[in-house]
Amino acid sequence: MHNCIDMCIVRNHAHPEVPAVTLSVSALAPVPAPAPAPSLLRRLLDPMVDPATFDFWAQKLHATWSWNRTLARVVAHRAEAEDAVTLVLQPNGHWQGFRPGQHLNVSAEVDGHRVTRSYSLTDVPRRDGRIAITVKRVDGGRLSTHLCQRTRVGDVLELGPAFGEMTLPAPVQGRWLFLAAGSGITPLMALTRQLAAQDMPVDLTLVYWARTRAEFCFAQELRSLAQRFPRLRLHFVLTHEGAQRPDEREGFISAELLTALCGGLADRQVLACGPGGFVETARTLTAGSARSFMAEGFTPPAPTATAGEAITVQVSLARSGRTVSVSSGTSLLEALEAQGLNPPSGCRMGVCHTCVCQRHSGTTFDTLSGERNAEPDMAVRLCVSRACTDLSLDL
Secondary structure, three states: OOOOEEEEEEOOOOOOOOOOOOOOOOOOOOOOOOOOOOOHHHHHHHHHOOHHHHHHHHHHHOOOOOOOOEEEEEEEEEEEEOOEEEEEEEEOOOOOOOOOOOEEEEEEEEOOEEEEEEEEEOOOOOOOOOEEEEEEOOOOOHHHHHHHHHOOOOOEEEEOOOEOOOOOOOOOOOEEEEEEEHHHHHHHHHHHHHHHHOOOOOEEEEEEEEOOHHHOOOHHHHHHHHHHOOOEEEEEEEOOOOOOOOOEEEOOOOHHHHHHHHOOOOOEEEEEEEOHHHHHHHHHHHOOOOOEEEEEEOOOOOOOOOOOOOOEEEEEEOOOOEEEEEEOOOOHHHHHHHOOOOOOOOOOOOOOOOOEEEEEEOOEEEOOOOEEEOOOOEEEEHHHEEEOOOEEEOO
């Protein structure tokens, strides 16, 4: 049994809607404190205020004013790489801050439908309160295409609270190895910027894979940081083009490549982020040798198959009074969306819990754990649950 601390955070960057998710301290500015408790006046008014009505009239005066929703105005939109953009956002006063390495849900109206997806925060906390996300456009991705191609400065997006555990400890110590593939660079870039803001207090090796040179995000900034900080060792690895610069290599992740670039792993604390296959390979290659391992993957573990063929079941929606027919062979979230419904959702991987609702009756199957459950009035995650029998949901 090796002594590798192993944590895996899974987020659905493989879904066509999604591109490409320990306490940290001291970045460019202090991490913002949690939002203060509501004032006495607000607590007194809250039962009498309809948030939707308040927002409707308030936003005629200012686009990001709201009663309780976190809204953010796009203040900058810049190309970051091929089919990737960075959006700089100015949130309103409901934003409660974040830690580098975390992600958040972003919502926008796309073709008349509200679409929510999860993106990593790529900057560090700033004194002006602005935040940044970097979005890779995915073929068929409604929100990623909207954010990359249609969103303009001045547009308003809705944000969820920051979440995620792939953050650095305080104080940060030891030697670190960041392994990024594709859009997996986004949370690791935030952590690299955090360490740079602290004058790189530890040895850090960053190995970054992409298909082509044009797909590397933050390449110029990363190279500047590597020149500025001798403790940062940077390697760009191309899988579909030849290497041309001294800091470039070719090939897929392998034991030989990691040895050549990083040497021994015995004292390394490894953070890996990328597609599911990449993460699992990184886990296997570092198991038993790295000091610790934490990962964030873009694809879920293979779901455990339910027994028998898919059947059609009836799902009663208690709040709306509707009953819809859905297949037991797909997630409840996708099945309800196919019926024209739009339940709240985010990561679509069972991580962010945005889609959680109460199941009043019936049996569901959790595709991540492989377990069936029929306990009444239990919270279920629609994105990773399938119907086994007729259900009643609090929707």
